[in-house]
Amino acid sequence: MGRVLKVLLFWSVLSAAYIAYQWKDTFDPAVLSGRRVLVTGASKGIGEQIAYHYARFGSQIVITARTESALKKVAEKCLQLGSPKVWYIPADMSDLEDPNRVLRFALDKLGGLDYLVLNHIGSTFFQMWNGDVEHIRVLMQANFLSYAQMVSSGLPFLKQSNGSIIAVSSIAAKIPSPFTIPYTATKSAVNGFFGSLQHELSMQKVNVSITLCSLGLIDTETALSKVKGVIDTMSAYPASGAALEVIKGGATRQNEIFYPWYWQLVCAIRDWFPGYRDSVIQSSYKYNP
Template identity: 60%
Template sequence: KILTASICAAFLAVKWTTPGFDAESLRGARVLVTGASMGIGEQMAYHYARFGAQIVITARREKVLQQVAEKCLSLGAQKALYIAADMASESDPDKVVDFTLEKLGGLDYLVLNHIGSTPFKMWEGDIAHTKWLMKVNFFSYIQMAWKALDSLEQSKGSLVIVSSLLGKMTSPFVAPYTSTKSALNGFFGALYHELSIKKSNVSMSICTLGLIDTESAMEKVRGIVNAPAYPATDAALNIIITGATRQPELYYPWFTWVVSISKDWFPSVTNYIIQNSYNHIP
């Protein structure tokens, strides 16, 4: 009980000291959101639109992007442009950043959110898939971040990385995915320190999400995992606020923070829970 109370008190202390969010700061802000044709990325595009931002969205499916961009305009976006791109390609990550810089004349927020599709099952040696997923979920992130860094430096902008609790702790049936998210946490954790040491103008936020009710996530875990799924629109808003207030980290929902730290304190309890929380083996 004492331990739980201490954890909650520490968490609330951190929350209370975070700076306030000024929605007006996003009016006219130049934003690039990846993976915005569906799920959390789509919801982020709509929130930025309501705040009156200038948005570029990207994913592979052009027709769907067009519909999302139209809705963004109807919600109040100052600009809503889209560019189809495959993040497994060598050149598309750079192409998307170049397009954004040219069309918006600079960048205030780079929100890296896309993920490639990956099965929810035991790993059966599919190395080609794991390499491909690393390209999509990891290498394209560092390529885009590097390409956009000068522009973010000039605008005192923000780099927002959407990661996962599965980048902080391991879990079965998602070996390729959890590898890509751990790689993101490692790389951008190091970059965070380097930007601080250089006294860079760029803020960086790494967002740790738990289970969110997007179509693609629900499709995989339905009937297998009993954990509650949290709303994508709320997750999206929390990510945007974290970037806008230049906080280094987001844990959403809040208990992902408790899980992240307690797994190292009680490894055998955590392992037992992880290995016994599935209705059947997928």
């Protein structure tokens, strides 16, 4: 038993040291001044905050989401915060035509693309799976296939600018939890797609970075309303902080970022005690059959 504890301690210290190394902040806001950025899912929550941060850093921005009135307000605030140019286009990413329509609009307005920030998600329930496969199929289009569409169409232009792709994912794709089967399935697809694409771009020596963002529970109105009464033990973290870490990760061309930070350590040790891990996860949720 003493040897096992020593091994666990060694790997814990090694993981902590690696994370501490990753914490070094090399972000320079000046690199974003004048950059051409497309942000999806930008009418509220994390996407809205991402748009505001880019605006403060002086980026040119195209924002999109489903609700035009909300987009207009976000665009106006972005101009107030310092963005030299802001455009918005309402779109529904569950529509097969809208992802490419949005990308064409952004390229037309911006004259190119430096950052493609994929943040949008479709609406889903927070409940035990009811066997609705059709819902998963529809959600897959919004949460994953539209990402692949936009990357496919946008990659030639990102190659020209040596640009960056930022894909906002979830810790649920790495540590699955109950009540989120459709959502977790789509985010797992996002992780698999962009993880493989990172390898392929590197092997082809294509200078386009991909940053995969694994986020925990964020204090957006939508997220908090879904987990209310089901999860009481997990802290929600600020959307503005998450948005800033997403932007920093893309600007410094990191392969992956975690927010809050401790999820990186959790993922490093998640498979050490799978039975205990699963017990903790299940006990964190209230289930009344």
